[in-house]
Amino acid sequence: MGTEADEPWSRLSPRVLLLGVLLLSGLVYLPTLTFDLVYDDHWTILANGFLRSPEDLGLLLGPEAHARHVPDAFRPTLVVLDLVTYQLLGVEPWMHHAVSVLLHVGVVAALAAWLRGLGAPPVLWGASAALFGVMAIHAEAVTVVSFHEDLLAAGLGLAALVLADRSGAPSSRGVGRGASTVGAGLLLLLAAGAKLNAVTLVGLWGLARWLTPWGRPLSRRDLPAALALLSGAGLAVAHRLSIYGGASPYDPDDPRLMLLREGIAPTLAASVQIHLGYLQQMLVPFGLSPEYVDRPASWGAAATLVSAAALLGLLALGLAAAWRHRRPVVALAILGAFGLALPTSNLWPMPNLRADRLMYLPSIAVAIGLAALLLALGDAWARRRPGATPLRRLAPLVVMAIVQGALAQGAATTYRSDTRLWDTALRRAPGSARAHAVRGELYLRRLEQAPDEAILEARASAHCSMAQALAPEQALPWLCGARLAVARRDWAQAHALFERARGRGMDREDRVLAAEAEVLLDRPDLPYAQRMAASRGLADRAAQEYPYSALAHATAARIHHRLGDADRARELYARASKLRPERWDLVLDGVELELDLGHASAARAAWADHEDLLLAADPARRDHVRRRLQDATRLWGP
Template sequence: MKVRILILIIISFAIYSNSLFNSFVWVDHTQIIQKEHIIQDLNGLVNVFSSGMPGFSSLIKGGYYRPIINLAYSIDYWIWGLNPPGFHLTNVLLHTLTGILLYFVLIRMLAKEPVAFLSVVFFLAHPIHTEAVSWISGRADMVFTLFYLLSLMFYLKACTDQTQGSSKYKHYLISGLFFIFSLLSKEMAITLPLIIILYDICFRFRDKLSDITQAARGYIFYFGILGGYLLFRYAILGGVGSGQGIPGNSFVTTFFTTSRIFAGYIWQLLFPAKLAVADVVRLANTIMDPSVIGSVLVLLLLIVAGFLFLRSLPDISFGIFWFFVTLIPVSNFVPALHLRAERFLYIPSIGFCIILASLLWGWYALMRTKGHQWRWVVISTAIAITIAYGVLTFDRNFDWKNDITIFSDAIRKSPYTREAYVELGVTYREIKKYKEAERAFLAAIEEREGYASFVQPQVVRQNLAEIYLIAGQPLKAVEHLLWLTQYFRNSYEFQRDLGIAYMQIGRPEWANVKFRQALSTAPPDPRLMDIFQRAIRHTESAPGEPESDQLQQRLPLEMIHYDLGTAHLQLKEYNAAISAFSIALSINPDSINSRLGITNARKEMKETNP
């Protein structure tokens, strides 16, 4: 056994050795570099357990509650500082420990050491895990899985060992404690009680299912922990989910879309050659979609096979149902930020690895009856699969080298992705490659009808406006800022930026209105007020530039005057508001909004001066 454990350690470290040289990528920058998820003092430690994870608006009821993950990041930070290799080493260690623990769990569960060993070899080498291992912020899946397996291990000890009295209860209590740790690491741990029942059905009580009632007290114990966690989590966060809606805001669309996602997961496990971060999801609205029909049929066939093999091939049944049960939390019926992600497969892939190893072991047993030489065919196949997985994983680690490599790769493989374009644009903007950033953001803002994305258009437009202002292209910035001010009228930042753009095109009178509007909506910060007051005085003394015909044609004058009218109305300058709305109406006589603006201005003026 020691030799096999050493082999597992060597496989894991060899395959992920090149990930140690990768940088911080994606949300690592906010969660670790900006210390959003780093505990820095005693108050921070208290806040980690008394509030949700940072990164969610206080207006959202829900979010993530993962204090163990914040603690894990913080321990790394205390040891390594902001050196990425240390964080990556922790991830590789976590993956390796998870594999070793899985080996011991499967030996107890399956009672077939070769199947357990081969399952873990496939698990450690499979490329689908690169997102969880090579990306520092993907470690939540490894941490919760580690505690999940520890809880399962002590449950198995309590059930299979001939322990009585206090020793048996001690194993249950330790198992429950690790279950709590798993829940505090990631929400996907909620499936543990179902996996325990699944184990009992497939192995413990498979000949006498009626005896499963004997284990009812144990099930109540685990469901009691789960219920307590859910109540506590709700009390902390005030809701469930991530604040997003379900796909298409329809349970039917969610079911069809998730069916296709789950079938896609199976394909990725079988052929993990085209992996992409921030992968795009096309919504499925009808059963008549051939991809939906095919996906539903594949999933149904697998579920039926799970029931049919329950007695004759319990290992296969267990692997099938493990896959589906552990995917329940990411079935999208409870809204999440991402509809699909490779890291979601970290624990479900265990089921796939069990199936693959069991099939190869069954083939090996069959070949053994036909002669010694045939056994090497099976052994060679297992080695070939491991090498193929290892090579693909090693190569995929290079994609996670930095933000540009991972998001450029995502765009090549999944050109409809909006998130990858946005992240690539942000990366280029930070290194002052504004042309490349502009191209990425313009690609992100393109309409993608039928595709789901949690990236909101205002984020893209805000980035474009900032780039155009920095690059000295105020005319282009105005278009996006006008759109933003329509939807965020109380955002002093957008009003300020639009004022800056107006100054750059030589219209200080327009800028004056926007700076005064920004001052009226800005927080009461003396320094901020001083800045705006100086900007207002500057606009009053700055000379305006004559408006060229070319500028006249390029400016969205109707939107500009309508926005100025709105600003004047907010400042209670009713005559100026009516004048601005009237100019907008003269440009577009069919503008309902401009007519309504005039009506509202006259109404408020009458109420103010009866």
């Protein structure tokens, strides 16, 4: 790369250049501030009672959090971030999306700082950071709030590499050097605590320092930093092992784990095809999707052979470039991408073989290589046109940034709402059982608001049936069918399907236990004493096994309320309200409990304490309870 290509950048202050790159990265995702919470955001943010219990944060250090079914307990850094953002920002979607954008911008800044510290010229570190900031494959990771772990792992991990390089710098001395060394280890520990794949950044750091693409070879002064990074990675792995007894947090009986269901050979054959597809999506960002259908593949299939040949050829190119440091930037990009993609290569069980967000970390190395390639193309183009201005040499880079940014904004709109998300998922992956099951449940939610629209029930039924036909071994299709049976008031069928969903290894089982408990109580074909005991047992089990589930406690409260156990119902309503204080229905349930007991003054006090929250309540339900409260006041007085 010639010095002429660097000249326009060399006149800029590094701070101005960095500010421009950060603004570009943030502006691409600015429209996401108008989006709803989607996907697992409802579980990890809205329904996560642990975020309302900061006094229990210490549980994340051991296996107790997992035993209590704390969402994402194996990612303590992520849980702490979610808790802090909830405590500060509440549940306003735009605020949480703003945090996502800021985290992404922070990752871009950390990447620029790391490359600059390695000695990369401004044209390269600026181009690499800009391309990483606008890559379309990042749309899922940045737009879905519950995927903060990818952003945290990359940002904290790159910051750890910056401190590691600073620790080994000749100018680093004394306390400052010690602080940088310790900080590097702590940041790497936190990064791996957000997502364990951050440990591969240690390998990227070693590779970059060994290849010395811009100077800064490894020396004895780097030994403390290397040990600190390895210690941080080791502690994170040890924490994971102490919780699960293994690296994978997933139940080995989970039917979604293709590696265990089909074996390693067909899974890796599929993975080879998937990773070539990832490369295409990073370089030419078409075919991005919120949902993919995982299918085993054969090593004799043409697609597998072509994909394997392409990836092996790329690996050979990277190794050849690394030989005697012939092309260190090429080697860093190729070998770095292979290393960073190793945790998501399906060598161990994963419920999703493919997801766009899984490439957030590997795209760091890809962005460096792509930037170098585009700048080299610009140089070659400029040499063919004598007298071309230096800025024209950046034309390929600018075109790629515009294309990537435009497609990133387009891909991000997929996640504007749950309805749009799953409609898009069905268009892109019509064979996805999960997409059909979730879309069916969304139709059922609309049916609750418009019970006379038979078309909604018909559409829900079609999607549930399709999901059951596509993946009868999974739980979600049967959960969809159970909720459809509830809408039809077929309690026996609903009960049978809830039990079938639970028997398929249902994730977040509190949903099924709570729903099954309510259905049991309404079954007219069972003796009252039997269904009363069974319903109470399931409800209490859900509340006990899921102590941070507002759904489980609210359901148990309603069941005890119906069965006349007022003290237990009051206790459960209070616990549910603490776990999810934004739920107005719990306030109205509590008011009605006091009215049923004849405690008009207690009912008025409960209403008055939450009057602002009740402004968001369903008007019909709110007016019904208000009239009951007024009648009770007239009858019983103060």
